Amino acid sequence: KAGVTQTPRYLIKTRGQQVTLSCSPISGHRSVSWYQQTPGQGLQFLFEYFSETQRNKGNFPGRFSGRQFSNSRSEMNVSTLELGDSALYLCASSLALQQETQYFGPGTRLLVL
Amino acid sequence: AQKITQTQPGMFVQEKEAVTLDCTYDTSDPSYGLFWYKQPSSGEMIFLIYQGSYDQQNATEGRYSLNFQKARKSANLVISASQLGDSAMYFCAMREDNTDKLIFGTGTRLQVFP
Numbered sequence: 001k002a003g004v005t006q007t008p009r010y011l012i013k014t015r016g017q018q019v020t021l022s023c024s025p026i027s028g029h030r031s032v033s034w035y036q037q038t039p040g041q042g043l044q045f046l047f048e049y050f051s052e053t054q055r056n057k058g059n060f061p062g063r064f065s066g067r068q069f070s071n072s073r074s075e076m077n078v079s080t081l082e083l084g085d086s087a088l089y090l091c092a093s094s095l096a097l098q099q100e101t102q103y104f105g106p107g108t109r110l111l112v113l
Numbered sequence: 114a115q116k117i118t119q120t121q122p123g124m125f126v127q128e129k130e131a132v133t134l135d136c137t138y139d140t141s142d143p144s145y146g147l148f149w150y151k152q153p154s155s156g157e158m159i160f161l162i163y164q165g166s167y168d169q170q171n172a173t174e175g176r177y178s179l180n181f182q183k184a185r186k187s188a189n190l191v192i193s194a195s196q197l198g199d200s201a202m203y204f205c206a207m208r209e210d211n212t213d214k215l216i217f218g219t220g221t222r223l224q225v226f227p
Contacts, residue, residue: 031213043204043217056214088156097213100146100165104158 002027004093004105012111018079021108025072025093032074033102034066037088046089049074050097078110086112115140117207119218126195126225133180134190134221136205144210147188149179152202152220161203164188195225 005024013019025032034046045058049068066076072093078085088109092102116139126132138147149161164172164179172179180189192199202222206215 033213033215035215035217042219043206043215045214045216048213050213056212058214090156090158092158092213092215094213098146098208098210099213100163101160102148102213102215103160104150106155106157109156 004091004103006091006105006108010109013081014113015081017081020075020077021089023074023091026103029093029095030072031094031097032068033092034076035090081112083112086110115216117205117216117218119205119221121221123222128225128227129194131193132195134203136188138186138207142209146208148206149190150204197225200225
């Protein structure tokens with residue numbers, strides 16, 4: 001069974017641009033969460049989706065948005081990029097809510113210049 | 114407020130020895146889950162072990178075991194027979210009831226030497 005996949009793996013953008021990151025969960029998984037990892041702030045929760053509904057959102061500005069499609073694939077978008085948005089963006093999936101395992105993808109490394 | 118504390122920024126252990134990575138948590142929710150993840154330099158988070166707040170026994174997964182002391186709100190990870198490939202960052206995380214949101218600690222960098 002294929003794991004969580006994230007595309008693209010690496011991305012370089014300039015300030016002011018926007019970016020869309022994609023996450024395909026493990027087949028059959030319906031819960032998807034996103035995290036941002038930076039050296040200064042560590043791992044911070046961005047969004048949580050289940051069956052196309054956003055259940056939780058972390059403390060991030062409105063420039064960060066996301067959605068989940070009917071096939072459970074999820075995208076997150078960051079508009080008007082800032083230098084501080086440079087980070088590793090990780091996606092995790094689980095079969096349903098409150099499961100004993102959440103599986104992470106390899107992440108997308110975003111560099112904003 | 115929910116919080117995970119990992120007080121060891123770095124740990125060293127010799128190959129084949131056991132090592133304990135500390136994790137304490139704070140929550141007022143009676144139902145919660147505790148996770149440990151390993152993050153090698155490649156960046157991917159690898160799930161290691163899970164402990165539910167109502168589980169009576171400590172979780173074990175191969176060389177990994179979780180020393181769960183509920184009254185002390187601690188969930189330490191024990192790695193037995195360390196291997197060179199265990200060198201990585203280790204994160205403790207907590208999930209409260211009715212959400213899949215994980216709260217992570219700051220991590221412990223483990224280095225295994227021959």
